[in-house]
Amino acid sequence: GEDVEQSLFLSVREGDSSVINCTYTDSSSTYLYWYKQEPGAGLQLLTYIFSNMDMKQDQRLTVLLNKKDKHLSLRIADTQTGDSAIYFCAEGDNAGNMLTFGGGTRLMVKP
Amino acid sequence: DADVTQTPRNRITKTGKRIMLECSQTKGHDRMYWYRQDPGLGLRLIYYSFDVKDINKGEISDGYSVSRQAQAKFSLSLESAIPNQTALYFCATRSTSITEAFFGQGTRLTVV
Numbered sequence: 001g002e003d004v005e006q007s008l009f010l011s012v013r014e015g016d017s018s019v020i021n022c023t024y025t026d027s028s029s030t031y032l033y034w035y036k037q038e039p040g041a042g043l044q045l046l047t048y049i050f051s052n053m054d055m056k057q058d059q060r061l062t063v064l065l066n067k068k069d070k071h072l073s074l075r076i077a078d079t080q081t082g083d084s085a086i087y088f089c090a091e092g093d094n095a096g097n098m099l100t101f102g103g104g105t106r107l108m109v110k111p
Numbered sequence: 112d113a114d115v116t117q118t119p120r121n122r123i124t125k126t127g128k129r130i131m132l133e134c135s136q137t138k139g140h141d142r143m144y145w146y147r148q149d150p151g152l153g154l155r156l157i158y159y160s161f162d163v164k165d166i167n168k169g170e171i172s173d174g175y176s177v178s179r180q181a182q183a184k185f186s187l188s189l190e191s192a193i194p195n196q197t198a199l200y201f202c203a204t205r206s207t208s209i210t211e212a213f214f215g216q217g218t219r220l221t222v223v
Binding site for chain 2: 006044048090092099101
């Protein structure tokens with residue numbers, strides 16, 4: 001079945017860039033997503049990328065997709081303390097079926 | 112008001128008890144999902160429904176059942192709760208015409 005893997009933890013200093021990585025196994029994935037979960041809250045969609053794209057930029061967020069290696073990354077420029085959260089990578093298909101999530105990466109931003 | 116509302120937000124129950132978690136949505140989406148979140152395991156799919164007459168098992172459906180009472184309502188039941196069902200439960204909705212899934216705030220369930 002599908003599998004999505006992420007590292008568990010990342011710590012950066014305020015103002016630095018953060019890079020959160022994700023690998024997936026399902027080559028039929030149509031969309032790849034990044035969700036953010038703040039303490040006590042549900043998941044909030046940050047951005048997504050179609051599988052036929054290599055890169056997507058949205059303000060401080062840059063998503064890179066290497067489809068050959070099935071590797072997805074999220075770069076947060078000028079990381080702020082408010083970016084501290086758990087970040088989930090997820091993959092989904094075009095049929096609106098379920099999303100498959102990675103285990104989440106906890107980002108800690110130190111002042 | 113939230114687009115996807117889960118009730119209760121927190122619940123402590125005893126082993127062997129029946130419990131129902133409810134989800135309602137105002138987005139008019141046809142697809143609804145129940146996920147379970149455990150630390151380090153991400154979200155795992157329990158059940159999903161594409162419309163009122165369609166119910167499908169997810170990755171970890173054993174010990175759970177669901178009911179899609181209306182397009183806007185999707186409830187999750189634990190017929191006889193056990194301690195390893197202690198987790199954070201999320202309901203989500205999605206439309207076939209858009210890519211984003213919308214999540215509720217979550218229900219933290221503790222089985223003692």
